[in-house]
Structures are given as structure tokens and as C-alpha cells.
Amino acid sequence: MKTAAATPTAPDVPETADDAVRVAVVVGSNREGRFGPVVADWLLSLIREHDDLVVEVVDVADISLPTTLSPTPEATAALAGVTPKLAAADAFVVLTPEYNHSYPAGLKNLIDWHYTEWRAKPVALVSYGGLAGGLRAVEHLRQVFAELHAVTVRDTVSFHGASAAFDDAGRLKDPSAPDAAAKVMLDQVVWWGRALREARERRPYGG
Numbered sequence: 001m002k003t004a005a006a007t008p009t010a011p012d013v014p015e016t017a018d019d020a021v022r023v024a025v026v027v028g029s030n031r032e033g034r035f036g037p038v039v040a041d042w043l044l045s046l047i048r049e050h051d052d053l054v055v056e057v058v059d060v061a062d063i064s065l066p067t068t069l070s071p072t073p074e075a076t077a078a079l080a081g082v083t084p085k086l087a088a089a090d091a092f093v094v095l096t097p098e099y100n101h102s103y104p105a106g107l108k109n110l111i112d113w114h115y116t117e118w119r120a121k122p123v124a125l126v127s128y129g130g131l132a133g134g135l136r137a138v139e140h141l142r143q144v145f146a147e148l149h150a151v152t153v154r155d156t157v158s159f160h161g162a163s164a165a166f167d168d169a170g171r172l173k174d175p176s177a178p179d180a181a182a183k184v185m186l187d188q189v190v191w192w193g194r195a196l197r198e199a200r201e202r203r204p205y206g207g
Helices: 036-048 073-088 105-112 135-147 176-202
Strands: 021-027 053-059 091-097 122-129 157-160
Touching: 021 036, 021 073, 021 176, 036 053, 036 091, 036 122, 036 176, 053 073, 053 176, 091 135, 091 176, 105 135, 122 135, 122 176, 157 176
Parallel strands: 021 053, 021 091, 091 122, 122 157
Antiparallel strands: none
């Protein structure tokens, strides 16, 4: 199975309506030989078809943040490239593998470096892995985002035996079920993204 290590790039998105939802796709793995970009490229191709979504990509592999949460000059420089993207987002789609029944340390570190950026915003979760399809990582992330006052949408997309689901060119062998699941999830992201953005504009969140 051919894997991709390069950072996925946001698709060129045509002009959209003023109420388009700004979504940050967070690629959560920085492991050597990671499979995440293959799944991310599939996801971004679907977002390209969603006229009411405008996307930014935040890739954990591109961000050097110390695990000490110490505001060093290097951390400040790294945050300058990522924090504005998270702050500007109306919603998030977090893409995670499952490592030892949970999600990657690099993803948790990125999450912990931010707080207000997540508050009162929706988070969708896409996972991949072996037999469990990353769903145990998803359930752990729901608890983390609840603590950060974010709202995780109900429906997810998960790839069980992910490497076998894609061909050597990174295309899904049978896209029907994943594409349908992603449509449901992205429709929920749009609804929650608009609803919570309007709520924050009318009444700042004070939780």
C-alpha cells in the first residue's frame, strides 16, 4: 500500500456565500510513514464539492510545539502559523489514527496549546485504524473537546483496515459508504457551524 507523508493542501474553493462555514481540517498524526494524508486528501476532495464550506489545513506534522507548554521563542513562532487558523474557524474536522487505544500525542499537544479557539464551536471526527477503525480514539477525543466547551457532532467517518480500503494511488476502492457517511457528517458541520457562529455573535459565550 502506497502511503503519503506530505502535508495535504486545501483545495481551491470557488467563491461562496457570505454564510459559508470556515472549517479547519486538523491532520492529527506526525508518525513516520503515516497514512493520514491519504485519508485527508479524500476528505478534502469531498469538502471541495461542498459550496458552503471554506477550508484550511492544520497538520500536526508541520508544527513544532514543545510538550512542556513553555512559551519559548520557537513555540511562539509555531503558534503564529497555526493559532490564527484555529481562531478564524467556525468548525473543525479532526482526522485521527488510533495508537494503543487512543489518539496521537502530537494531536493532544496541539489541542492543549489552545483553549478559546475551540470554545462553542463544532468538531467532527474522522478516524482510521485496524479492526476498531480508530473509534476508541474518537471516543477519547469527545471527552477532551467537551472539557474545552466544544461540541462534537454525532456522526463520524471511520476506516476499519484503512490501508486495504485505498488503492496504490490513494483512491478508495469502494467510496460509496465512506462518501455517504462523510456527506452526513459535513452537513452536520455546516448546520452546527452556522448555528453556533450566530449564537456567539448574538451573545458571547461565557461558559
